[in-house]
Amino acid sequence: MEKRMLTPKEIAQAICDAGSVKAKLSVMQMLVLGIFAGAFIAFGSQGAITIGQTLGKIDTGLQRFAFAAAFPVGLMLVVICGAELWTGNNLMTLGGLNGHYSWKHIAKNWFYVYIANFIGSVLVAIMVAESGLLPADSDIAKYAIGIATKKVQLTFSVAFMRAILCNIIVVLAVWMATGAKDIISKIFACWFPIMLFVMSGFEHSIANMYFVPLGIFVGADITWGQFLINNLIPVTIGNLIGGAVIVPLFYHIAYMKSTTVTIPAGTAVKK
Numbered sequence: 001m002e003k004r005m006l007t008p009k010e011i012a013q014a015i016c017d018a019g020s021v022k023a024k025l026s027v028m029q030m031l032v033l034g035i036f037a038g039a040f041i042a043f044g045s046q047g048a049i050t051i052g053q054t055l056g057k058i059d060t061g062l063q064r065f066a067f068a069a070a071f072p073v074g075l076m077l078v079v080i081c082g083a084e085l086w087t088g089n090n091l092m093t094l095g096g097l098n099g100h101y102s103w104k105h106i107a108k109n110w111f112y113v114y115i116a117n118f119i120g121s122v123l124v125a126i127m128v129a130e131s132g133l134l135p136a137d138s139d140i141a142k143y144a145i146g147i148a149t150k151k152v153q154l155t156f157s158v159a160f161m162r163a164i165l166c167n168i169i170v171v172l173a174v175w176m177a178t179g180a181k182d183i184i185s186k187i188f189a190c191w192f193p194i195m196l197f198v199m200s201g202f203e204h205s206i207a208n209m210y211f212v213p214l215g216i217f218v219g220a221d222i223t224w225g226q227f228l229i230n231n232l233i234p235v236t237i238g239n240l241i242g243g244a245v246i247v248p249l250f251y252h253i254a255y256m257k258s259t260t261v262t263i264p265a266g267t268a269v270k271k
Contacts, residue, residue: 003181004180004181004182004185005179005180005181005185006178006179006181007179008179008251008254008255009255009256010179011175011178011179012094012251012252012255012256013256014178014179015091015094015095015175015178016094016095016098016100016256017100018178019091019092019094019095019096019100019101019106020095020100020101022084022089022092022109023092023095023100023101023102023105023106023109024105025084025109027112029084030084030109030112030113030116031112031115031116031119032116033082033083033084033113033116034083034084034085034086034112034113034114034115034116034117034119034120035116035117035119035120035123036081036082036083036084036120037078037083037084037085037086037113037116037117037120037206038116038117038118038119038120038121038122038123038124038206038209038210039120039121039123039124040074040075040077040078040081040083040085040120041074041075041078041085041117041120041121041204041206041207041209041210042074042120042121042124042125042128042209042210043073043074043077043124044070044071044072044073044074044075044077044207045071045074045207045210045211045214046124046128046210046214047070047071047073048066048067048068048070048071048198049067049140049143049144049147049211049214050070050140051066051067051069051070052064052066052067052070052143053139053140053143054139054143055067064198064199064201065195065199067198067199068194068195068196068198068199069195071194071195071198071207072190072191072194072195072198074194074207075088075170075173075174075177075190075194076186076187076190076191079174079177079186079190080183080186080187084109084113084116084117085113085117085206086110086113086114086117086205086206087167087170087171087204087205087206087239087243088170088171088174088243089109089110089113090110090167090171090239090240090242090243090244090248091171091174091175091243091244091247091248092106092109092110092244093106093244093245093248093249094248094251094252094256097248097249097252097256098252098256114236117206117209118209121206121207121209121210121213122209122210122213124210125210125213125214125217126213126217128214129214129217129218134214134218136218136219141218141219144211144214144215144218144220145215145218145219145220147211147215148211148212148213148214148215148216148220148222149215149220149221149222151203151208151211151212151230151231152212152222152226152227152230152231153230154203154230154231154234156230156234157234159203159230159231159234159235159238160234160235160237160238161238162201162202162203162235162238163202163203163204163205163234163235163236163237163238163239163241163242164238164239164241164242164246165197165200165202165242166197166202166203166204166235166238166239166242167204167238167239167240167241167242167243168242168243168246168247169193169194169196169197169202170193170194170197170204170239170242170243171242171243171247171248172193172247173189173190173192173193173194175247175251176189176190176193177189177190203231203235203238203239204235204239205232205235205236205239208227208231208232208235209232212227212231212232213227
């Protein structure tokens with residue numbers, strides 16, 4: 001019978017192998033694929049805004065679920081079509097811990113991909129704002145403004161904690177998708193975890209690069225400085241801890257770090 005998925009230990013190795021490829025990308029490749037990833041997440045975000053705009057008048061829970069159900073399309077596009085997403089690339093830490101590539105390569109990838117994600121997200125926000133899809137005083141425009149306003153009103157600690165929780169789930173979605181061997185499995189691996197983090201109200205830095213600028217472009221009383229200080233900085237730091245520290249470190253210890261275990265007979269076994 002054909003094996004349809006990788007074991008967790010095999011996924012860990014596959015993540016390291018994928019990180020080695022990412023570490024060798026040229027700056028141009030990182031920028032192009034990073035812009036694409038920012039745009040892909042923006043597409044999912046806009047779909048979420050569109051489906052959730054008036055459902056709050058019926059039921060808040062239904063609105064949150066519908067919003068969360070549309071959003072994962074962004075990660076599906078990243079994983080299946082190919083793009084460089086900063087939050088997902090936080091998993092490169094695993095390969096760094098195992099010496100597959102240098103920390104310099106990781107830092108270089110994160111730097112250029114993060115900037116490119118911002119460019120892609122904002123470009124889509126500009127295009128959507130200028131497209132006439134969010135006319136002034138419409139329900140959808142008010143909803144977009146409300147989302148952006150709420151995000152910049154979060155305290156540093158709240159945004160930080162929500163961001164840690166968010167990227168734990170995001171990199172686990174990437175982990176699951178890496179273990180899947182067919183497109184349908186990858187779609188489900190992306191959908192369930194990402195739906196969960198969005199419905200739970202966690203904070204994703206790349207998604208916020210779309211939500212807040214879009215709100216600004218359609219009339220939100222928010223400055224770019226407020227976006228940067230009140231939201232993007234704490235969320236980025238939190239995402240980094242959740243996705244680049246907690247998950248890779250724990251899986252490194254569990255599946256990749258060589259440890260010696262003594263069995264009752266006194267024989268040392270390497271695993």
